[in-house]
Amino acid sequence: DQQVKQNSPSLSVQEGRISILNCDYTNSMFDYFLWYKKYPAEGPTFLISISSIKDKNEDGRFTVFLNKSAKHLSLHIVPSQPGDSAVYFCAASAVIRSRNSGGGADGLTFGKGTHLIIQP
Amino acid sequence: DTGVSQNPRHKITKRGQNVTFRCDPISEHNRLYWYRQTLGQGPEFLTYFQNEAQLEKSRLLSDRFSAERPKGSFSTLEIQRTEQGDSAMYLCASKMGGTANTGELFFGEGSRLTVL
Numbered sequence: 001d002q003q004v005k006q007n008s009p010s011l012s013v014q015e016g017r018i019s020i021l022n023c024d025y026t027n028s029m030f031d032y033f034l035w036y037k038k039y040p041a042e043g044p045t046f047l048i049s050i051s052s053i054k055d056k057n058e059d060g061r062f063t064v065f066l067n068k069s070a071k072h073l074s075l076h077i078v079p080s081q082p083g084d085s086a087v088y089f090c091a092a093s094a095v096i097r098s099r100n101s102g103g104g105a106d107g108l109t110f111g112k113g114t115h116l117i118i119q120p
Numbered sequence: 121d122t123g124v125s126q127n128p129r130h131k132i133t134k135r136g137q138n139v140t141f142r143c144d145p146i147s148e149h150n151r152l153y154w155y156r157q158t159l160g161q162g163p164e165f166l167t168y169f170q171n172e173a174q175l176e177k178s179r180l181l182s183d184r185f186s187a188e189r190p191k192g193s194f195s196t197l198e199i200q201r202t203e204q205g206d207s208a209m210y211l212c213a214s215k216m217g218g219t220a221n222t223g224e225l226f227f228g229e230g231s232r233l234t235v236l
Contacts, residue, residue: 004160004162022205034224043227044125044163089162107215109175109227 002093003027006111007046014119021114023090024073030092033063034108035075047088047099048075087113113120121148124228126212132234133202135209138196141231145214152195154187155211156180163211168197170217202235207232 005024013019021035031052036044050057050064050073057064063076077084091108125144133139146150150171155163163184167177171192181187184202189195199206209232213225 006162009160014124037226041229043126043213043229045227046224049224091162106166107168109165112160114163 002111003030004090004109004111006088006090008114009112010115010117011096012117012119013080014070015082016079018108019080019084019116019118021075021088021116022078022110023075024067024074025073025090025092026073026107027092027094027109028071030109032093033042033064033066033076034091034093035062035072036091036110038089044089077116082118082120085116085118087115089113107115123170124195124212124214124226126210126231128231129229130232130234132236134236135204137182137201138198139202139210139233139235140196141210141229142194142196143214144194146226147193148177149214149216149226150192150214151217152189153213153214153215154195155212155227157209158207160164160223166210176222193215199233202233204235207235 003026034049035047037047038044048059048062048064050066055066066073090111093108127142131139153168154166156165156166165178165179167187168187172189184200187197209230211230213227215225
């Protein structure tokens with residue numbers, strides 16, 4: 001049972017344009033959401049996060065939007081740069097521990113990832 | 121480098137052999153996590169420690185898997201009688217728990233296991 005879903009395995013965007021990566025979740029107990037970026041042969045690195053009390057968080061070129069009613073979040077990258085080419089994972093956690101979250105206390109439940117390709 | 125360190129980075133073994141991976145977390149982090157990532161999947165939670173106590177184990181962690189964190193610092197993950205299905209990237213992550221939960225985990229570069 002996939003509790004965090006990234007339905008686009010890959011996304012190709014032209015350099016300088018906006019990249020929009022989407023993520024859906026099913027567990028209502030999730031209250032903190034994160035995006036991680038992963039290059040080949042490296043571990044995931046934290047990019048940006050958002051608490052469920054907010055609907056937007058911005059950090060430079062990266063903005064995360066959260067729609068709690070739709071259980072949907074998205075990551076916007078603008079403008080997209082060649083170095084942004086990587087696999088992006090959406091992850092969620094529950095502050096109040098739930099065995100149903102599958103992630104352990106304060107652990108994270110990840111989606112399958114979206115491979116973002118920035119074309120010159 | 122004061123990040124999360126894992127070794128070996130890559131291990132090739134024959135089916136039925138035992139393997140052990142080591143993780144050195146960021147020194148001030150009291151929580152340590154093990155995840156497994158297979159091709160085309162996101163990282164999947166295996167187990168976590170708070171200091172030396174193993175507080176939760178995933179259903180993915182079969183009896184052939186054992187993890188320890190004897191002194192609350194480094195951790196080892198041992199897989200006994202490896203099977204081809206164990207081939208994956210094993211990721212270690214750490215964080216400082218007990219503070220305001222940001223949820224952010226700091227990951228190591230992973231240990232890739234190939235079982236022939």
